Amino acid sequence: xxxxxxxxxxxxxxxxxxxxxxxxxxxxxxELEVEKDKIILKPIKESPRKDxxxxxxxxHERKEDxxxxxxxxxxxxxxxxxx
Numbered sequence: 001x002x003x004x005x006x007x008x009x010x011x012x013x014x015x016x017x018x019x020x021x022x023x024x025x026x027x028x029x030x031e032l033e034v035e036k037d038k039i040i041l042k043p044i045k046e047s048p049r050k051d052x053x054x055x056x057x058x059x060h061e062r063k064e065d066x067x068x069x070x071x072x073x074x075x076x077x078x079x080x081x082x083x
Contacts, residue, residue, distance in 0.1 A: 001020075005012040017028075026043045033040040059065045069075075 003014045003016075004005055005014060021027075024041075024043055025045075026041070027046065029044040030079070031042040033042070056065070
C-alpha cells in the first residue's frame, strides 16, 4: 500500500486506514521504532490498572494506606433528610 506524507506543523505524518488500525489492534498510542531504514509501529496495549498491586503494596509498606474519609460519616444516608 502506498501512502502520501502530509504536513503536520514542522513534521510530516501519514493517514492510516481504520481497517489497518483495527487489524493491528491500534487504539490510541503506538510505540515507534527505527530499525535500519524502516519505521516500525507497534500497538501499546492500554491497561489502566497495570501495576496497581505493586503500588498498593508499597503504600502499605510506607503506612500510606489510610482512610481518607472518617469512618463515623453516615455513608448509608439513613439519617439524612431530603427536602
